[in-house]
């Protein structure tokens with residue numbers, strides 16, 4: 001473990017996400033396919049992250065997609081919100097690289113640190129070294145959407161903004177696509193959970209991107225109900241138009 005990760009939560013998030021990412025790359029080499037590969041990936045990454053958190057941050061609570069929800073987190077000051085494998089479907093389709101490991105830390109009411117590892121891309125984005133979003137390379141806005149379940153309203157939004165849709169897997173990968181100038185916005189509705197977007201939003205905010213619910217409200221984490229069904233992450237100049245569209249048309 002790097003010395004900084006002992007005391008620095010940003011560095012710990014990066015290290016833990018990369019450890020789980022390395023484990024997932026190994027699992028992908030074990031000859032499994034389909035559901036067996038998905039299940040093995042979810043289990044291996046969960047086991048590794050749970051062990052690292054128990055050993056190195058024993059006082060903290062954890063909210064994970066792959067573990068029972070321990071409600072004592074609601075009275076805690078520090079809660080790690082993790083998705084050991086986001087984009088499980090794409091993980092099971094090698095050599096796709098649109099899957100990720102999410103590690104976020106929530107402290108006293110808001111996200112305080114986060115890392116999103118994209119192991120098959122060899123990249124980790126984090127609050128340890130906030131990303132600098134490159135200048136926009138596309139004149140037409142590009143909107144990242146779910147590859148397997150794109151929300152219907154995003155097509156109408158794209159038509160209004162004269163935008164192009166860029167389908168890909170994983171919420172973390174879609175948020176990082178905005179950080180990387182592969183897309184200019186990620187707009188989602190219809191279902192998601194805190195672990196799907198906590199670490200990505202921590203990273204995107206640190207990079208200066210706009211992040212909110214689709215109606216412009218704040219994203220709130222470590223709630224009793226962990227559903228967080230919709231969000232926008234975009235270049236700041238696109239936020240008003242997107243929220244305005246949702247106010248006029250809804251997300252139905």
Ligand SMILES: Nc1ncnc2c1ncn2[C@@H]1O[C@H](COP(=O)(O)O)[C@@H](OP(=O)(O)O)[C@H]1O
Nearest residue numbers: 085086087088146149169170171190191192196
């Ligand atoms: N309508 C929905 N309801 C619940 N979860 C959803 C959802 N749409 C997307 N997600 C979750 O968000 C993540 C990204 O999905 P997508 O690739 O379709 O954009 C996936 O996480 P997991 O892969 O961790 O299950 C997926 O389960």
Ligand SMILES: [Mg+2]
Nearest residue numbers: 083086087196
């Ligand atoms: Mg997920």
